[in-house]
Amino acid sequence: MANEIYDSTWWGNTIDTASSIGTSTEMIQGQFNMDDRQEVEAVKCLADAIHTIGIQDIQN
């Protein structure tokens, strides 16, 4: 089985989840800045974690 969730070329998840993080641009920017410093391998893992943190921020 392909491990597509680790695909380092696909940033769709970050874009898909951006709206749920509301106005927190730093959380989106952080992902792209990190990729600038070093190519991110586990893109979806990073995006999912940031999404979870963002949802917690909005809910509380």
Add this chain to the structure above:
Amino acid sequence: MAKPKLALIPAAQGSKLFSVLPSSGVGDFDFTRSGSATRINSQGLIETVANGQSRLNYPMIDGKVVGCPHHILEPQSLNQIISSENLSDSSWSKTNAVVESNSTISPDGTLSADKLTFNTSGNFGRIVSSTLTFVNSVSFFIKYIDLEYILIFVGTSSNGVYVNIKEGYATSTVLGSGLDITFKKFPNDWLRIEAKGGNNATGLEIYAANSTPTYNPVTLNGSFYLWGCQAETNSYPTSYIPTNGSTVTRSAETANGSGDSATFNDSEGVLMAQISALKDPVDYNNWLTITGGTAANSVGIVFETTSTATARIEVGGVLQAYLTTQVDYSNLIKVAFKYKENDFAWWVNGFEVATDLSGVTFPSNTLNTFQFSYGAGGNNWLGKTKQLQYYNSALTDSELEQLTSWTSFSDMANGQLYTIE
């Protein structure tokens, strides 16, 4: 809940452990390791990671990668096996055993695994690496063909255990004090067998055995594939260290220097981590600290040699809170330490396990760095890191419960590497 000021979500390898927050990169940890090391990549294959590069290691259940990676920090260790993959090498002595080199795809995905065929008639068959010293743990990758039982034996201490490599279990038949065996499934039906309890052994010996089980005298004919053999003085097996003609040392790893004075709040905050140690109990106290450069001013999470997980805060050399709980920290656990004047709390896996309602916090401009080590350096943290978060304000109990809880049953099961049947 406030957003974390600093967040490390393992997602990239390189000269640092990269923190996604702050977005500026000031939260990155400086990583060091002299020389290469290996990891389990996203395909479940053993892969070499270059000199000075941090490692993303992927968890596996039943030979398949499941879930997101963690960073791994390991101690220095020497693989004493001279030729870890080439069993034809003269450093391996064979008795009633024939090696067929490069017979199948190995756990690193290359055609490099040797086949061993034993043919015995009223005697024994074995392969031995005997030039070892002070070996306390051994490990190797093995793949069943048609020989079901082997005896894993370490010389001098004379400890051994019979193992079924078809089904992947240790029998109750042991020699000496036996060995503490762990099986880890890898893709393509490979097993990594890890054995502790070598007790300063001087040789790794693998015997062909029958189903009794016994190894001598036996009459049998059977084969298995063997690759990636390792013998360490370390009391527990670490990640694979390839060798080819001489022993190889993997250097110790460190990660320090995350954040600055603007990152951390001296008066209150929360340090959250999803982490595990490489063993329980650890060989020495493993520290994760936010400090001002000295142990005298530090917020710390410590896995102690007493098998306790501890949160502690020291201000001006005076211990303000020391909160501790007994937990199996060899599994990934979620912990959070809240510090605020007269309000310290220690949360583990969704529960508040200890509090202290008396004590002060730091003067302004004290805390300025986050590190995988003791406040003054040293006592480096060894283990797996699935996430780190730092909040520069004290969170509520419900927020701390949420932060340290598993989000679902499958999240918990995968986090603990349980198989759900």
